[in-house]
Amino acid sequence: MLDMSNAAIADLEVSDFGICQAVMVFGEDDHAVGAYNFKVGTLVGTLCVLCGFDPAEASRWAEAASLHDLGKLWIPPDILLKRGSLSAKERRVMEDHVVFGYTYLKHLSTLAAEMALSHHENFDGTGYPEALKGDEIPMSGRMVRLCDVYDALRTERPYKKAMTHEEAVEIMLHGDDRIRPEMFDPELISLFERHHRQFEACFNC
Numbered sequence: 001m002l003d004m005s006n007a008a009i010a011d012l013e014v015s016d017f018g019i020c021q022a023v024m025v026f027g028e029d030d031h032a033v034g035a036y037n038f039k040v041g042t043l044v045g046t047l048c049v050l051c052g053f054d055p056a057e058a059s060r061w062a063e064a065a066s067l068h069d070l071g072k073l074w075i076p077p078d079i080l081l082k083r084g085s086l087s088a089k090e091r092r093v094m095e096d097h098v099v100f101g102y103t104y105l106k107h108l109s110t111l112a113a114e115m116a117l118s119h120h121e122n123f124d125g126t127g128y129p130e131a132l133k134g135d136e137i138p139m140s141g142r143m144v145r146l147c148d149v150y151d152a153l154r155t156e157r158p159y160k161k162a163m164t165h166e167e168a169v170e171i172m173l174h175g176d177d178r179i180r181p182e183m184f185d186p187e188l189i190s191l192f193e194r195h196h197r198q199f200e201a202c203f204n205c
């Protein structure tokens with residue numbers, strides 16, 4: 001558990017705050033709930049380069065994005081890893097991971113905290129925690145949203161199988177019962193559509 005008075009925290013290089021530093025401060029993800037996500041980080045780095053970021057800045061955003069689900073460390077694993085659908089109460093508890101992540105990261109990395117808080121906002125205003133819409137959502141959160149959904153579709157979980165790249169692309173571009181293309185920033189989903197093979201290569205590396 002984070003102790004903000006811990007002098008060791010003051011020695012951290014905030015601009016490079018990433019998984020290694022976070023594990024030092026917050027500990028390992030003992031229950032494998034996905035609190036640290038290197039894949040989403042590298043996917044966001046790829047998206048940043050496609051958006052024209054210079055390599056150093058893309059790398060910094062990738063580091064920060066790898067911590068977007070840090071708040072899951074404070075959510076009961078039996079909720080996060082539950083097979084089958086969540087009750088309304090369980091869903092509210094699960095959704096708190098964005099606020100926990102923001103709260104614990106805000107003094108360590110402004111960018112990572114911003115990503116933690118906004119990565120479940122949807123471009124069409126149907127997300128959480130604030131139901132922000134369009135440009136109200138920070139660009140960092142819009143980027144993580146797209147990469148996080150792709151990663152979630154491609155990844156096996158205790159309660160679901162992994163999809164192929166082609167299946168994931170089809171759902172992100174055309175939707176299913178849970179995903180709608182309108183959830184994503186139109187410019188980012190357009191980039192994804194044109195360069196999806198780069199995301200596949202990044203995911204497989």
Ligand SMILES: [Fe+2]
Nearest residue numbers: 068069119120
């Ligand atoms: Fe999340």
